[in-house]
Amino acid sequence: MIQSISTNRKYIIIAIFLSVGLIFLARLFYIQVIDDSYFKSAQHNFLRPVTQYPSRGLIYDRKGKLLVYNEPVYDLMVTPKLIKHIDTVEFCGLIGIDKEEFDKKLRLAKKYSKDIPSPFEKQLSKETYGTLMEKLDNYPGFFVQPRTLRRYNDKTAAHLLGDIGEVDSATIKTSKYYRDGDYIGKSGIELTYEPELRGKRGSKLMMVDVHGRLMGSFEKGKYDTLAVGGENLATSMDADLQAYGESLMQNKIGGIAAIEPSTGEILAMVSTPSYDPNLLVGRIRAKNYATLLFDPLKPLYNRALLSAYPPGSTFKIMMALIAQQEGVLLPETRYPCAHGYPPGGGKPACHVHPSPLDLVQAIAYSCNSYFSYVFKSVFDKKQFSNSEESFENWRKHVLSFGFGRKLGVDLPTELSGGVPTIEHYDKVFGENHWKSSTILSLGIGQGELGASPLKMANVMAIVANRGYYYIPHVVKSIGDKKFQFEKYTTKNYTTVNQDYFYVVIEGMEDAVESGTAAASKVKDITICGKTGTAENPGKSHSVFVGFAPKDNPKIAIAVLVEHGGWGADWATPIATLMIEKYLTGTIARPEIEKRMMDGVILPAPKPIVN
Amino acid sequence: MRENKSILQHIDWVMVTLYFVLITMGWMCIYASVYNEEHNKLIDFNLNHGKQLIWIGAGLLIALLLLIMDGKFYSAFAYIIYGVTLVLLIIVLLVGRRVKGSQSWFEIGSFKLQPAEFAKFSTTLALAKFLSNPNIKLKQNKTKLYAIALLLLPIALILLQNDTGSALVYFSFIFVLYREGLSGNYLLLGFAAIVIFILALLVDKITLIIIFGSIVLAFIVLVRKTKRNIFSLVGIFLICSGMVLSVDYVFNHVLQEHQRTRINVLLGKEQDLKDKGWNVHQSMIAIGDGGFFGRGFLKGSQTTFDFVPKQSTDFIFCTVGEEFGFVGVFVVISLFMILLARIIFIAERQRSSFSRIYGYGVASILFFHIMVNIGMTIGLAPVIGIPLPFFTYGGSSLLAFTMMLFVFIRLDAHRLQVLS
Structure with a gap:
């Protein structure tokens, strides 16, 4: 039992x-x-993907001069979960913030994620980085992530080069690539060529211990992907010419565009006032950006690309071409001038010159009366039954020169409008209530007509090429490859036959040789050009368009100085100096150069209203 | 010479082999928990695995001595050993060193000794001695009281050291008492107490009492309605209800803050991913990381990079789990189970009741340690810091378990000379 x-x-x-x-x-x-959740937690515990940021592509000018490069900076990152017993006071002292800010930053980081590292303090200064690195071991949960910022060798071409900044949340949402804290091109070339420049982010799987210290690569880097650096870009810009243009335009408002006619490559694009591109880099970016944004002279605005300026008399070149194409103007055609357009009762007015003139002389002397007749003859051609039809015909010609539409420049934005439409006139004058005399000022580049200096320069490239252009662009090559987008290597013809260009060019040559621009002629260089004095509220804008040399042209240029008065006063000397500089590398007319550089044409500061 | 030879012939090599396999595996785990790029030497006496090697050496020496001793010695000196241990437990309260809140360590040079570990051994001896007296019967209340007093003395002294974990181990003697004739109701009562305690913390008290009441009512309807049946059923109901109602008091007033937290974490009522809860969480992550075949020796990421706390002591089982996977833990648990079964099997074949009771004591204490320690690492037991026998780093527990086991082996080898 x-x-x-x-x-x-x-x-x-x-x-x-x-x-x-x-x-x-x-x-x-x-x-x-x-x-498998425990298994995953284990991976999460000791593996940390460390982002390998690619170095952004460098940017060179057309002669291989380095314009934009990268400078290393360090972001202080935090993984809130790993923070343990740290001396907050000492830590705050090290990175120069107070306790309150520390708490705020930590709260933000925690809100983002307790486990995933996020930036705590971005772009540490070199000094902070140095002192912090010695003591970083005392602060579990914190580590330093190397990044790069952009640096600009010259203080030039800010608008063209553009800048980079942190990607915004809207982009992060729509893009598969970008993550919080990434940098992205915000304007200029940096924006247009973002995919080429940025490269590809890599990732390194690092092992960390319980304190968050990096303990080496996981499985000898088997899961690592290398960052692929961005492609280097060579811009078509001539850095010396650009800088020279900016110095000529200093203390003036306006823009310069210069294009190589045989390729469409933009040699210079000056917009003043400008700013030092280094101002929009890193920690100081936000503050400086605001300052520039609220500057009444709008330094951030790229006038050479975006402004719709009345082309003024420079438009007469296009009128001369269009009228010949329409068969209503011959080189020998003469029109009278009586200090103005006789049928208009002397309006538009004209300056003193011999009369009557033929086409070449009319261009050289920029006769307003002549081109009013020309405009009328194009408009009132028998074949058109009404104003709408003839206007549409005229408009078609103008658009073929690139006015009134986007050219397709490889920059984020450009001027799209500038040429009025039938609807516009119908609205202003009423249907069938307008005719050639109503809109006569279009013929001399006034009225509703507007074009950016780049568009005007492109017209000069067309004239230089005797009838076609390549879409203007700023990038010459990407990486090792020559730039070969079909878009930029295709000839774009205008509606005007090649034959009609020669007489116009002759007129332009005379304009510089003996006409309105004679004061600015350059020895041994045959410049073909046309001055303009573009009327607008206030003093007229000083305009010049031209190209050189006459045969086998190397540069087409447009210069506009706001409220500079006569075209011959400012725009013409500046343009010819640019041409001289680009073609010869030196300046034989130092006194003119000095006068241009010293000239100040700025609006009087507005009185401060309380 | 002759004596020694016969001992070698008569010792149980199964237990000895199991012992060697277990301490070898234990040492490997300690080495793995120390191992990293800097500390990769197999023998380094400055580090835990090196020190443990010294303790293993000492343990083997003592095992040898214990085998050489006369088999009658342990029975004869049981009370004296028990007394000496009690004195040591008192002295440690006076001159001992406080480590992590417990006053339980003697410090001799760079070595530390924990008398509470040895008290388990000596209490087992004393209890075996007491219960093996042919004149006493466990049915008698007086005997029960004496037996309990024998256990309560070391329990009280250990509690005074603030070492609750080691004191709890003495509950395991309930198996010994049960084997020696204590009513199975006590075992049931103990089990019921645990279940009721947990239920009372998880479920609303009134609901629980109503459920108990319904069950008892159902029984009253079903069983024969004798006075005795109804009386005992009502009695059970009253006891259960009383327990339910007293749980809050015990929980809030008897237990300490950290003990409450551990129990709440275990029951999932409290998320404590910082302190104790973090330990268990990390421990389970490490074990889960092992998968079926494990990460491989010295390749456990969680243990190598210190994610698991106390990985060479309380949480050493994580290393087995992570580096050797389910295969590893299966082997280790199986070995432990085989050892326990073997001890009980051998205890049952003893002619001397002293040896049998002692054997049961050893098995019970080992079982309790294994249950609580492994249970803690996989979230099935509260975090109670008691060592995993033969694995956990530390001289005292290794020596104590070695002594316990080898005294039993010696007693077994001696059994043929004992007249029943």
Whole structure:
């Protein structure tokens, strides 16, 4: 009896022991084999993907001069979960913030994620970085992430080169690539060529210990992807010419565009006032950006690309071409001028010159009366039954020169309008209530007509090429490859036949040789050009368009100085200096150069209204 | 010479082999928990695995001595050993060193000794001695009281050291008492107490009492309505209800803050991913990381990079789990189970009741340690810092378990000379 009880009890005890063992094994089987959440947590615990940021492509000018490069900076990152017993006071002292800011930053980081590192303090200064690195081991949860910022060798071409900044949340949402804290091109070339410049981010799987210290690459880097650096870009810009243009335009408002006619490459694009591109870099970017944004002279605005300026008399070149194409103007055609357009009762007015003139002379002397007749003859051609039809015909010609539409420049934005529409006149004057005399000022580049200096320069490229252009662009090559987008290597013809260009060019040559621009002629360089004095509220804008040399042209240019008065006063000397500089590398007319550089044409500061 | 030879013939090589396999595996785990790029030497006496090697050496020496001693010695000196241990437990309260809140360490040079570990051994001896007296019967209340007093003395002294974990181990003697004739109801009562305690913390008290009431009512309807049946059922109901109602008091007033937290974490009522809860969480992550086959020896990421706390002591089982996977834990738990079964099997074949009771004591204490320690690492038991036998780094526990086991082996080898 007793024996059987003890035998039973022996088995009961063994059964209890074994059942606990079995329960444990069942539990372990669940944790280790069935449920993979623990396995994933383990990976999450000790593996940390460390982003390898690619170096952004460098930017050179057309002669290989380095314009934009990268400078290393360091972001202080934090993984809130790993922070343990740190000396907050010392830490705040090291990075130069107060306790309140520390708490705020930490709260933000925690809100983002407790486990995933996020930036705590961006772009540490070199000094902060140095002192911090010595003590970083005392601050578990914090580490330093190297990044790069842009640096600009010259203070030039800010608008063209553009800038980079942190990607905004809208972009992050729509893009598969960008993540919070990434940099992205914000304007200029940096924006248009963002995909080429940025390269590809890599990732390194690092092992970390419980304190968040990096313990080396996981499985010898088997899962690492290398960052692929961005492609280097060579712009078509001539950095010396650009800088020279900016110095000529200093203390003036306006723009210069220069294009190589045989390729469409933009040699210079000056917009003043400008700013030092280094101002929009890193920690100082936000503050400086605001300052520039609210500057009444709008330094951020790229006038050479975006402004719709009345082309003024420079438009007469296009009128001369269009009228010849329409068969209503011959080189020998003469029109009278009586200090103005006789049928208009002397309006538009004109300056003193011999009369009547033929086409070449009319261009050289920029006769307003002549081109009013020309405009009328184009408009009132018999074949058109009404104003709408003839206007549409005229408009078609104008648009073929690139006015009134986007050219397709490889920059983020450009002027799209500038040429009025039928709807516009119908609205202003009423349907069938307008005719050639109503809109006569279009013929001399006034009225509703507007074009950017780049568009005007492109017209000069067309004239230089005797009838076609390549879409102007700023990038010459990407990486090792020559730039070969079909878009930029295709000839775009205007509606005007090649034959009609020669006489116009002759007029332009005369304009510089003996006409309105004669004061600015350059020895040994045949410049073909046309001055303009573009009327607008306030003093007229000083305009000049031209190209040189006459044969085998190397540069087409447009210069506009706001409120500079006569075209010959400012725009013409500046343009010819640019041409001289580009073609010869030196300046034979230092006194003119000095006068241009010293000239100040700025609006009087507005009185401060309380 | 002759004596020694016969001992070698008669010792149970199964237990000895299991012992060697377990301490070898234990040492490997300690080495793995120390191992990293800087600390990769197999023998370095400045580090845990090196020190443990010294303790293993000492343990083997002591095991040898214990085997050489006369088999009658342990029975004869049981009370004296028990007394000496009690004195040591008192002295440690006076001159001992406080480590992590427990006043339980003697410091001798660079080595530390924890008398509470040895008290388990000596209490087992004393209890075996007491219960093996042919004149006493466990049915008698007086005997029960004496037996409990024998256990309560070391428990009280250990509690005074603030070492709750080691004191709890003495509950395991309930298996010994049960084997020696204590009513199975006590075992049931203990089990029921644990279940009720957990249920009372998780479920609304009134609901729980209503459920108990319904069950008892159902029984009253079903069983024969004798006075005795109804009386005992009502009695059970009252006891259960009383326990339910007293749980809050015990929980809030008897237990300490950290103990409450551990229990709440275990029951999932509290998320504590910082302190104790973090330990268990990390421990389970490490074990889960092992998968079926494990990460491989010295390749556990969680243990190598210190994610698991106390990985060479309380949480050493994580290393087994991560580096050797389910295969590893299966082997280790199986070995432990085989050892326990073997001890009980051998205890049962003893002619001397002293040897049998002692054997049961050893098995019970080992079982309790294994259950609580492994249970803690996989979230099935509260975090109670008691060592995993033969694995956990530390001289005292290794020596104590070695002594316990080898005294039993010696007693077993001696059994043929004992007249029943």
